Amino acid sequence: MNPALIDALLLASAGWVSVGQILVVLLLLSSDGGLRKASAYAAGMGAALLVIGEATLLIGSQVGTTESDGPGATAWVSLILGALLLAFAVRTWRTPPTDDPPRPKVFEALDGASATRLLGFGAFIGVVNVKNLAIYLTAVDAVRAGQMGLVPSAASVALVTFVFCLYLVGPISVYVVGGARARPALAWLRGALERNYRAVLIGVMTVFGLAFLARGAHLIWG
Secondary structure: OOOOHHHHHHHHHHHHOOOOHHHHHHHHHHOOOOOHHHHHHHHHHHHHHHHHHHHHEEEEEEEEHOOOOOOOHHHHHHHHHHHEEEEEEHHHHOOOOOOOOOOHHHHHHHOOOOOHHHHHHHHHHHHHHHHHHHHHHHHHHHHHHHOOHHHHHHHHHHHHHHHHHHHHHHHHHHHHHHHHHHHHHHHHHHHHHHHHHHHHHHHHHHHHHHHHHHHHHHHHHO
């Protein structure tokens, strides 16, 4: 496997910083028609990211930027993104916890929505969630920097998009494969995330923030 693709897939795994979105999918799965709703939401977000990723790849290929003159933008973006994730983690840690477990505000808008509306809403969230989009585009840029050719790069971006969206696909797949037996486990996971949302968010952002910092430092000084 191309080293650039491996690097891009590792970066795409940082999609799991979207703890709130995982909770949204779990909450949708627990509602009436949950599988249809959660699948529509995930499909909308995945499709929007894929379009953005392929367009970014095409534009970058036409511009013809390379990494030959140094670490380039990819390294600095990794450093900046790592620093931002750590800053978010520190800010969350310093914010006093509330008595009630947090419930994603976006779920209030999704509760009772149709699958068609959730498809569009998922696409909208995929575009406007700046933190997730920055992580995703960093992974796409790693594909572009690998200079694998347009067709292999386009296929790699599709794979990167799938890996990035595993935080959405994972709970849905468990629900489909496990059926009724999976529902108690997913309900437990939802409750655990609701009770420990703050701690999980701090931990995940810290881990991936350090990983991005290490990657950027390696590209520049390694």
